Amino acid sequence: MKKKITVLPGDGIGPEVVNQALKVMKAVNYVYGHQFDCTTELIGACSIDATGSPITQDVITTCSKSDAIILGAVGDLKYDNNPGLAVRPEQGLLELRKSLELYANVRPIVTYELSNTCSPLKPEIIDGVDMVIIRELTGGLYFGKKHLSEDGQRATDLCVYTKDEINRVAKVAFELSMKRRKRLLLIDKANVLETSRLWRTCIEDMSRQYPQVEVDYMFVDNAAMQLMRNPRQFDVILTENMFGDIVSDQCSIITGSMGMLPSASIGKHSALFEPIHGSYPQAANKDIANPFAAILSVAMMYEHFELYEESELIKKSVEWALNEEFVTPDLNSTDHFSCSKVGDLVSLFIQENGEVRLNRDNLMLSGSII
Ligand code: IPM
Ligand code: MG
Numbered sequence: 001m002k003k004k005i006t007v008l009p010g011d012g013i014g015p016e017v018v019n020q021a022l023k024v025m026k027a028v029n030y031v032y033g034h035q036f037d038c039t040t041e042l043i044g045a046c047s048i049d050a051t052g053s054p055i056t057q058d059v060i061t062t063c064s065k066s067d068a069i070i071l072g073a074v075g076d077l078k079y080d081n082n083p084g085l086a087v088r089p090e091q092g093l094l095e096l097r098k099s100l101e102l103y104a105n106v107r108p109i110v111t112y113e114l115s116n117t118c119s120p121l122k123p124e125i126i127d128g129v130d131m132v133i134i135r136e137l138t139g140g141l142y143f144g145k146k147h148l149s150e151d152g153q154r155a156t157d158l159c160v161y162t163k164d165e166i167n168r169v170a171k172v173a174f175e176l177s178m179k180r181r182k183r184l185l186l187i188d189k190a191n192v193l194e195t196s197r198l199w200r201t202c203i204e205d206m207s208r209q210y211p212q213v214e215v216d217y218m219f220v221d222n223a224a225m226q227l228m229r230n231p232r233q234f235d236v237i238l239t240e241n242m243f244g245d246i247v248s249d250q251c252s253i254i255t256g257s258m259g260m261l262p263s264a265s266i267g268k269h270s271a272l273f274e275p276i277h278g279s280y281p282q283a284a285n286k287d288i289a290n291p292f293a294a295i296l297s298v299a300m301m302y303e304h305f306e307l308y309e310e311s312e313l314i315k316k317s318v319e320w321a322l323n324e325e326f327v328t329p330d331l332n333s334t335d336h337f338s339c340s341k342v343g344d345l346v347s348l349f350i351q352e353n354g355e356v357r358l359n360r361d362n363l364m365l366s367g368s369i370i
Pocket of ligand 2: 249276
């Protein structure tokens with residue numbers, strides 16, 4: 001299969017984790033004979049430094065003409081605590097999501113034996129969690145009209161949703177529920193927000209087309225608590241942009257590390273694949289970042305291309321690395337590997353189609369593995 005991919009490594013640890021994801025992609029394409037042509041472009045703080053803008057129109061056009069986009073992360077400390085700045089790295093990502101109409105953000109939350117031991121939650125609470133958050137990505141507070149009064153005393157962010165915007169993402173969630181346990185939960189704040197009441201109306205209407213799907217509703221404050229108390233009760237969660245941003249970071253506690261959660265943003269045309277973690281500038285260039293979220297995002301890309309065997313092989317290779325404890329410091333603080341070495345090992349496993357025999361002790365001593 002031939003595909004055109006735009007690679008946006010971005011800022012902080014973005015380039016490091018994306019490099020590992022690309023190694024894995026190369027290994028998969030070697031095994032299955034696919035040809036993916038990659039173009040690397042700028043987004044975020046590095047784009048501001050080079051062009052003055054967090055994303056240029058040229059880059060948006062390149063992305064829109066590609067089959068998929070692989071993104072690392074955007075953000076830099078120098079922008080974080082400076083509210084006066086008019087240009088920010090995150091605007092690049094938001095503009096890209098809006099321009100490509102990437103309205104459905106799919107965030108699977110799956111636990112693994114090793115990463116479970118890193119979670120502050122008890123094993124009996126998190127073992128076997130397997131859910132998916134569908135976060136609306138191009139509406140709500142993120143994109144509503146923003147205003148700061150001239151005297152700087154009053155600010156507004158408008159939360160707007162139309163029925164069309166809700167219905168198209170709801171359809172993704174209902175379809176996914178049909179393929180899973182046929183249970184769908186809408187997280188909202190319908191006891192307070194008008195937009196949330198519109199979401200409920202849309203979901204209730206659509207549920208008539210999916211009589212097999214059991215639909216439930218939960219206020220976001222209660223959901224935040226339930227997600228920590230008993231996450232196994234959830235299967236497919238649908239929610240609006242801001243709530244989805246918050247609850248998905250919260251769910252990384254279940255998987256033991258922010259570095260474990262991949263995501264896919266699906267739109268009308270091309271799709272974007274990125275880890276949910278941020279740019280983590282404090283860890284940049286140290287080769288310590290966990291590459292699994294980026295690697296698993298590439299697995300989601302193959303799934304999107306309907307290359308299911310390839311996607312499964314990547315997931316299997318990550319499970320293998322976790323079982324062998326070929327992991328970065330976030331998952332094992334005393335006995336760990338570098339980000340690039342974990343990428344090498346996962347790629348090797350794929351290239352050898354799971355037939356790889358590595359001696360952990362030798363690996364700890366030697367610099368190279370191949
Ligand atoms: C995410 C991130 C982004 C968001 C930021 C970087 C704008 O936190 O993808 O979850 O808020 O959507
Ligand atoms: Mg976020």
